[in-house]
Amino acid sequence: MKFLVKTQRGMESVTANYIREALPDAEVWASPMGYSGLVIVETDDRSAEEKILEIPEVERAIKVLFEVPAELEAILSVAEDVAKLIRENETFAVKTKRRGKHDFSSLDVNAQLGAKIKELTNADVNLSWPDKVVQVEIIGDKAYISLLPGEEYRKFTPDKINARKLFRKVTLVQMPYWGDYKACRSFGEKIGRAAQAFEVRELIIAPKEKMDAFELMEFIKGVRVGQESRYQIQREAYPWKVEKVPVSVWDLYQVVRDKRRNKRLLIITDPKGPSLAEVKDKLARDMYYAKEVVIFVGSREGIPRGLFRFADYVVDLAPYMTFATEHGIPAALVSMWEIYEEYSRTREGEE
Incomplete structure (x- = not known):
C-alpha cells in the first residue's frame, strides 16, 4: 500500500x-x-x-x-x-x-x-x-x-457562530501610547493590527488631555502600518471581502458624552471593576441586544476613574493582573466573545 x-x-x-x-x-x-x-x-x-x-x-x-x-x-x-x-x-x-x-x-x-x-x-x-x-x-x-x-478540523462549519456578529458592532476606544517616538510607532502598529484583525466597527484613538502632536503622529502612523499589514493578510486568507476598520481621533471625554447620550453600551476594562465572571450573564445579554458596544482600553495609564460613573460596565478581565498595552484589545475582545457566544447559543436553543 x-x-x-x-x-x-x-x-x-x-x-x-x-x-x-x-x-x-x-x-x-x-x-x-x-x-x-x-x-x-x-x-x-x-x-x-x-x-x-x-x-x-x-x-x-x-x-x-x-x-x-x-x-x-x-x-x-x-x-x-x-x-x-x-x-x-x-x-x-x-x-x-x-x-x-x-x-x-x-x-x-x-x-x-x-x-x-x-x-x-x-x-x-x-x-x-x-x-x-x-x-x-x-x-x-x-x-x-x-x-x-469529511475533514475533522475546519475553519467554517454550520455549528460555529460567526464572531463578526459581535465585532461588527464593537467600537474600540483606545488611549494612545506616548513617550519615545519609536515606542509610539511600535505600539501603534500592534494596536492597528489588533483592531483590524477583529474587523471591528471603528477604532477611536482618544487622548484624555493635551499631548505632544509628534508623539501622537508617530502613534497614528504605526496604527496605519499595522492595519495595512493585517489587511493584506486578510485579503488573501478570507473567501469574503474584507474592509479596513475606520480609524478616527476624538477626545476621550467627548466620546463618553456622545456615546452615553446616544444610549450605546459602554464597557470600561479596568482592574478596579468586578471580575467578568460576576457580571457575564447580564453583560452578555446586553451586548446581544445592543446596537453598538463601545469598549474603552487604556494605555500606560488606565481609563480615568471619573468616567466609571458613565459606563454601563467596568470589568476586570483577569484579577490581580495588568495587561500590557498591546494586549488590551485582544484580551478584551476574546473575553467578550466567549460570554457572547455562550449567551447566543442559549438564545438559539430557546428559540
Whole structure:
C-alpha cells in the first residue's frame, strides 16, 4: 500500500527519517520531484497508517487507493471504482491538488470526475461540508486518488457562530501610547493590527488631555502600518471581502458624552471593576441586544476613574493582573466573545 504524507514545508527530510525508523522495510521518498511538504511511503505493513500518525511532524497520511498516469482520461477511468465506495445518501466533493505542468486544470478534474461519480451514484455534491472527499493529488506524471472522510478540523462549519456578529458592532476606544517616538510607532502598529484583525466597527484613538502632536503622529502612523499589514493578510486568507476598520481621533471625554447620550453600551476594562465572571450573564445579554458596544482600553495609564460613573460596565478581565498595552484589545475582545457566544447559543436553543 502507498501513502501520501503531508508535513510542514522544510520538514520533509526529518519526517521521512522518522517514518523509516517506524517502518524499516518501507520505501520512503521525501520531497518527490522536488515538491516540498510531501513524503511518499510504500509499505506492506498493515499498521503503517497508525505508525505514521504517531509521528508529530506528520500532518496528514492519505492512503492511496488508485495510482494512474497524470492524464485526465486516466483519472476519469477510476470513477466507477470510486463510486462503489460512496452511497447514494451520502454527499461528496472532489478536491484536486495539481503539481507540475499538464494540459488540464484542477477545476477540470473536479468538474468532470465529480459529474461522473454523481451520475454513477446519484449522490449529492456538497463542496462545503461533504461526508466524503475524493482527493486527487497530482505530482508530476502521476495522479494519486484517495477517498477521505469529511475533514475533522475546519475553519467554517454550520455549528460555529460567526464572531463578526459581535465585532461588527464593537467600537474600540483606545488611549494612545506616548513617550519615545519609536515606542509610539511600535505600539501603534500592534494596536492597528489588533483592531483590524477583529474587523471591528471603528477604532477611536482618544487622548484624555493635551499631548505632544509628534508623539501622537508617530502613534497614528504605526496604527496605519499595522492595519495595512493585517489587511493584506486578510485579503488573501478570507473567501469574503474584507474592509479596513475606520480609524478616527476624538477626545476621550467627548466620546463618553456622545456615546452615553446616544444610549450605546459602554464597557470600561479596568482592574478596579468586578471580575467578568460576576457580571457575564447580564453583560452578555446586553451586548446581544445592543446596537453598538463601545469598549474603552487604556494605555500606560488606565481609563480615568471619573468616567466609571458613565459606563454601563467596568470589568476586570483577569484579577490581580495588568495587561500590557498591546494586549488590551485582544484580551478584551476574546473575553467578550466567549460570554457572547455562550449567551447566543442559549438564545438559539430557546428559540
